[in-house]
Amino acid sequence: MINILLVSSDLGRAQQIAAVIAASGVGHQLRTLAVGLKQVCADKDALQAADLLIFDGYHLTQDDIDSLEKLSNRHRELVCTLVTPAPSHDILIQAMRAGVRNVALWPIDRDSFVADLKRVAGRHVEAARHDGQVLSFVSCKGGSGTTFIAANLGYALATLRNKRVLFVDLNQQFGDAACLVCDKTPPATIAEVCAQIERLDASFLDACLTHAYPNFDVLAGAGDPVKAGDIKVAHLERIVALIRHEYDVVIFDVGQSVNPVSIFALDHSDLIFPVLRSSVPHIRAGQRLMHLFQSLGYPAERVRVLVNQYDKRGQIDLKTVEDVIGAKVSKVLPHDARPVLDSVNQGVPVLKLQKSSPISKSLAELADSLAPAPKASGNSVLTKLFRARPRTQPSPT
Ligand SMILES: Nc1ncnc2c1ncn2[C@@H]1O[C@H](COP(=O)(O)OP(=O)(O)OP(=O)(O)O)[C@@H](O)[C@H]1O
Ligand SMILES: [Mg+2]
Secondary structure: OEEEEEEOOOHHHHHHHHHHHHOOOOOEEEEEEOOOHHHHHHOHHHHHHOOEEEEEOOOOOHHHHHHHHHHHHHOOOOEEEEEEOOOOHHHHHHHHHOOEEEEEEOOOOHHHHHHHHHHHHHHHHHHHHOOOEEEEEEEOOOOOOHHHHHHHHHHHHHHHOOOOEEEEEOOOOOOOOHHHHOOOOOOOEHHHHHHOHHHOOHHHHHHHOEEEEOOEEEEEOOOOHHHHOOOOHHHHHHHHHHHHHHOOEEEEEEEOOOOHHHHHHHHOOOEEEEEEOOOHHHHHHHHHHHHHHHHOOOOHHHEOEEEEEEOOOOOOOHHHHHHHHOOOEEEEEEOOHHHHHHHHHHOOOHHHHOOOOHHHHHHHHHHHHHOOOOOOOOOOHHHHHHHHOOOOOOOOO
16 A cells, blocks of 8 residues: 655646556555645645655646755655656756656556556555664774764665664663764653553654654663663563664664673674774673674674774784684774764764765765665666657767
């Protein structure tokens, strides 16, 4: 079942489009609005409920293109279809830049319109079935930079890869990860959610989260070890069952504590990232942690060692780190004092603050290794339209 929002200022065209949708065999709910796109932009509820926006752009204007861009930036999951008669090459380019994913020619070609509808519905069903990826970050030793990396990676996946990300701060001490990425005061902490666990459902959880950025939410840490002690495995079990379906990626910042709650998080993680620095105390602690993971039965392919704050001029090279801890280093993140300091002091993700800094580049690479950039599909209607267009220039010989 997909929710379709049809925006058309012309009753006749709206009825024809609705008739094609009704006969398509795709399970749907249709809402039709006879208003301009600017008003649609302001109708947050209608947009939030919609999976597909079909815009009748018979008389497409620059204002419409601007509004479409605004809409698709704000509602990343929303698929936009533009209905337009004989669009020019420029219009197609602009529409694509504005986030339009399908262009349907007017008058509607039933077969290709229904094929697009089915594609959107299929993607929607896939997404609904999808269980989010769970990643846990563990400090081998205090001050490794675990919280910094985990929180900034969350931001990278949300913004660079358009994933819906939830960061869960399981630190026993000073759960303050939320303030590394934004200046919002968390409405509640994980300990407070657990204290009212019988109320837990999607809307209660949503009210407790810090909505740091459009695709990036944070469940704030307990704040102190006494409150953290009230979090029980049964609580986390209920939280995980809920959030796995709501998010593409769930990131647990486990910190340094190994206790039943953190082991539950690790047990339910697709990947575990121990974070260490290349110093003797860190690699000793790393060695102990790797032994613990072995005794907990975590297979090597689930464990991805991160060496943070790495300085090539340091005394301990990566080969030594790997030999001592008995595991391959999966990724090295550089020591990059100034951008990191600015980021933590201002509470702004480093990728937002200094995108081209070495640490930002490493974080973007890490995000890329977890969620590679999608390859451009050769089958979209836009591609077909471009392909069908006759060449205006002779091809080089
Ligand atoms: N790549 C880096 N380059 C320079 N400084 C860094 C880097 N990563 C983290 N830091 C700094 O290291 C300090 C510790 O970082 P962070 O709090 O993320 O560590 P942690 O492992 O989560 O610590 P804890 O175990 O206490 O929770 C921070 O002040 C941060 O500014
Ligand atoms: Mg930390």
